[in-house]
Amino acid sequence: MTKRIAILGASGYAGGELIRLADEHPDMEIVYLGAHTKAGSTLGAVHPHLMGAERALGPNDPDEIDDVDMAFLALPHGASAEPAMALLDKGVRVADLGSDFRLDSVDRYEAAYGSPHPFPGELGRWPYGLPELFRGDVAGADRVAVPGCYPTSALLALGPLHGAGLLEGGPYVVDSVSGVSGAGRGAKENLMYGAVDEGVAAYGVLTHRHRPEMEQGLGAVGRGEPKVMFTPHLVPMQRGILSTCYAPAASGVLAADIVAALHAAYGASPFVDVVAEPPNTRWVVGTNRALINAYLDPRTRSVIVVAAIDNLLKGAAGQAIQCANLMFGLEETAGLPMAGWMP
């Protein structure tokens, strides 16, 4: 039976992708679109590339949402918690694309965000929506915290190796580059074309809030929680994250062990492929796929793993739909694109 869907934060980049995917999903029907400053607009004014231009955007208000099977929240940090709880109270399943429910303890949350959580009892209750590593938690759940874009790439790269005990010591280095859509759609001087084009810079060095999420995720799959050094960079493209990860190999580990562990981890995962050459983000842009490419450096006994995803799909809207499929008991791949855009 077709699932009735609401999307809050519909006017942003992730919101637009949720609309595009849900519109094309065989088992979903969008019945409500919410926005903040764009409430009152039509969809066509906000996303001229989408169909159904005449659809109206209402407010991001759970009171407007009735008779809905699931709500996707694509809201800024801190804005998800209240509507999420209100919707759950109404019996609506929630996939939160924000960071409000990703961290699993009050300590971790307050260390990352420097403020108390409005519903501390919820921390640790929300399955972490990275199906390839936590599929069992997601299946059938009524609420899911969809991972951040960078942690998705880093955990797909390092999670199975850490979990299998093939890495040892640390810290692990996650050096990532991202297209600008990850920074959102609001007008900011540093995201203007004239500021982004033809230049690259790191940002959030040592302070980016996706780092604790990576450490928590590694701890959840494996043997102890390693420390991560994470440096994100902005590059002049719209979509795509490439994370190049460095970690020490455990004693005796061979290159073949690394590749075998990745193949074993992802053999049943339709969206993740282990590849033999460095992937270009362009090969996955437009899809919900991830490509993983791993090396063992014999000179330094270190493992290098490169992961490529589309930050708006596998790193946000696509993964949210993937989670929703599992929450509803649908086919995991339903409605999710497998072929990319190139050129």
Add this chain to the structure above:
Amino acid sequence: MTKRIAILGASGYAGGELIRLADEHPDMEIVYLGAHTKAGSTLGAVHPHLMGAERALGPNDPDEIDDVDMAFLALPHGASAEPAMALLDKGVRVADLGSDFRLDSVDRYEAAYGSPHPFPGELGRWPYGLPELFRGDVAGADRVAVPGCYPTSALLALGPLHGAGLLEGGPYVVDSVSGVSGAGRGAKENLMYGAVDEGVAAYGVLTHRHRPEMEQGLGAVGRGEPKVMFTPHLVPMQRGILSTCYAPAASGVLAADIVAALHAAYGASPFVDVVAEPPNTRWVVGTNRALINAYLDPRTRSVIVVAAIDNLLKGAAGQAIQCANLMFGLEETAGLPMAGWMP
């Protein structure tokens, strides 16, 4: 019943889009992929963004193709004619994305290409595959010449107005900008990233072979054949054509007449929308759509029409699939994307 499809020229940009679209088409199944220098490769080596990486590319040879309902030819100019005729002889329908069969007379062909046509009797026999203007010719045909990317945009912009007698005199000006994918995938110095990025240039001034195709198309819809001045430009983006067209209004024509004529022309065309503001190519990239925006300049009594398409889709592979749908009697929109990619 599922249609069995062959694609020659599968390794190029248009070929890649044909594969992506046919793979997702509810009524098509690809049974043969042909290539020239890439024959012998797998699809994954040539188009790493597509699924079915293990599929083999054979030669661009009609003898390899049997039991096929339709062949799409995405080949360089001059390379289509022989395989097209061989395939037709076998009873295979042909959609030729090249320019071999677009011009309708020996005179026009020789003026444009400076050499005789190998099958002169075929000139004028191939329906011109722009369904919005020539749907009746395409429906049920066994062969179609799929229009060039620039003529598609120019004819969608000016065709209905010329046909309705709203334009008068001339010459018409078609000033177009295109992303680089229109120039093909082969390695050339002038198409390197370092040569294209951050610069714009005109090319083929007065000599581009799409100009005769525009004039022929205008002649076919309307009252006499106007002269066209066509200047294409290359801009640093991958996909998209924007054509800004200028033509003198006929006496007494009002702005409302212009818009009404376009609405009338495209009311039954699912892929063409008449819009009230200048369209960004990005709104149609990834789709088979065209957006048309028209003005009457009272100071000069001239009409300005802007048209935006994705050169690889409505300007090539998408239009070829649209034609194939009509040739087979399928739904015109079957398998064709309506929602775009943005950002």
Add this chain to the structure above:
Amino acid sequence: MTKRIAILGASGYAGGELIRLADEHPDMEIVYLGAHTKAGSTLGAVHPHLMGAERALGPNDPDEIDDVDMAFLALPHGASAEPAMALLDKGVRVADLGSDFRLDSVDRYEAAYGSPHPFPGELGRWPYGLPELFRGDVAGADRVAVPGCYPTSALLALGPLHGAGLLEGGPYVVDSVSGVSGAGRGAKENLMYGAVDEGVAAYGVLTHRHRPEMEQGLGAVGRGEPKVMFTPHLVPMQRGILSTCYAPAASGVLAADIVAALHAAYGASPFVDVVAEPPNTRWVVGTNRALINAYLDPRTRSVIVVAAIDNLLKGAAGQAIQCANLMFGLEETAGLPMAGWMP
């Protein structure tokens, strides 16, 4: 003797280029930098690519400026008039990069801007600072209205031909593409990287205020004032304008006449070259040069002229310095870059 220079609007793109050029100019010394919202910042905070990061930005206030030989005003429309007049009263020469003093009559000004001019008596008193066409007016002047970027390209393309009587009838078409720096540095949603990248659109169709400036300029060099249709487009690059211009040839004019007239017009102009192939904007980006490439279409008896400039240099800051050189009686080329950036 070194000229003491003030720059108002120093925090914008044109302001930054004025600083870079004046810093490297053998006969200029910057003694005051003014800004609006960025007043109180250091130069390094605003233009991290420039030297002298510790220099302070003061307000855009003529009262702060003393003992200065010339002021460059790089301010939004409407903001130049008052400081310009105050500075002239102090005996400071003024080069206004804005549009306040470009139009030469109250009628033209009010038609373009829909409001009265604060100093109507000044309209027509300011030399139009396009030295290649109006060098005599600029030399030794105490005030100059530096042309708009699009009119610079269009007038360099068409001015000499119109002036020589080689064009006849009309309207003339000026179809231009520009990089985004022409739209300024302020944060706007439609100028974000995610909105500009990979797309092209027209804007200001029929309404752009550079059109009256083009018509006025053509009238000033030639035989009557033709009507112009002007359509600007934004393309995904930072700098550069390419204008492709179409106009009817006068009776009997030959292609050689066109080229000869351009060579004659620019023989003594160090910054303008007539070239035999369509120029890429990239060939002039970083310089004060313009490249002009012209054709006569025998089929339509029309002239096509393509002009390429760097919108921030020949279209703004470079041309302002060129004017200043002439106003001071310095070498016209002093301090102006002739070699471009590529790649």
Add this chain to the structure above:
Amino acid sequence: MTKRIAILGASGYAGGELIRLADEHPDMEIVYLGAHTKAGSTLGAVHPHLMGAERALGPNDPDEIDDVDMAFLALPHGASAEPAMALLDKGVRVADLGSDFRLDSVDRYEAAYGSPHPFPGELGRWPYGLPELFRGDVAGADRVAVPGCYPTSALLALGPLHGAGLLEGGPYVVDSVSGVSGAGRGAKENLMYGAVDEGVAAYGVLTHRHRPEMEQGLGAVGRGEPKVMFTPHLVPMQRGILSTCYAPAASGVLAADIVAALHAAYGASPFVDVVAEPPNTRWVVGTNRALINAYLDPRTRSVIVVAAIDNLLKGAAGQAIQCANLMFGLEETAGLPMAGWMP
């Protein structure tokens, strides 16, 4: 006295920048330009953005070069050795921008390149032309091996810290992104606009030949030779390298020690600035500058250093001119741009 200069490999990107810089250098005069496949062309046909379009390109042949003070060789790997030795024999100083003479021993060379060096006795005789670390070796030398672009960035970032004993253990990680101009100008499918735009990929993982050069350089400034893991990435921009480097801090080292050591190292170096926020490559593009930004991560006791350069200037042609200035006893900064291009 003006130095007479020859440039071999003048048709490439680094060659073009050498021409631009030498043309504007107060003490240099270009007297010979050599090329390989472009020999016989004029400069204007090869570099339309440069002045002196009528200058001829001869062959890359030392026999053509007489009465020259210095030759710059911007040639592919392996092509420098013979002309370099022939020119030295003639008494011509040589700055080799290639990799033929950078490695300091036969062992290192053969490990990196897998083949014997044609002049093994020269290895170790060529000063390594990174003036900030080896100024004394370069000053007055008759031959200099100009460093690779990536090693320049990595050694500027880590060299002073390693040399001062502030780092300990390893391996060091150098994770770099580069614009495409580093890959040269020759037409290759993987460097086409359609292949590079909107995507990022790593390449040469574990195998890039700049890694041994980094290790050698660190060994030369410091206490032992650490192992380096180096991963370069190609990003869609033309110029600029950003290297993000990770290394373990020595025991007891404080964040202030890191910054102090960098300030001490570069206090007398006009082209290197230590900055307090992550630099954008765009702030140095067009200049010979490097910006260094360093952190101590207290959680992992690791040092993170980010370095930004223009790969064609400080990473190639600019550094070569800087070396030449020192070789001739000129001012180190003569003829080298300090203000960048932005936007």
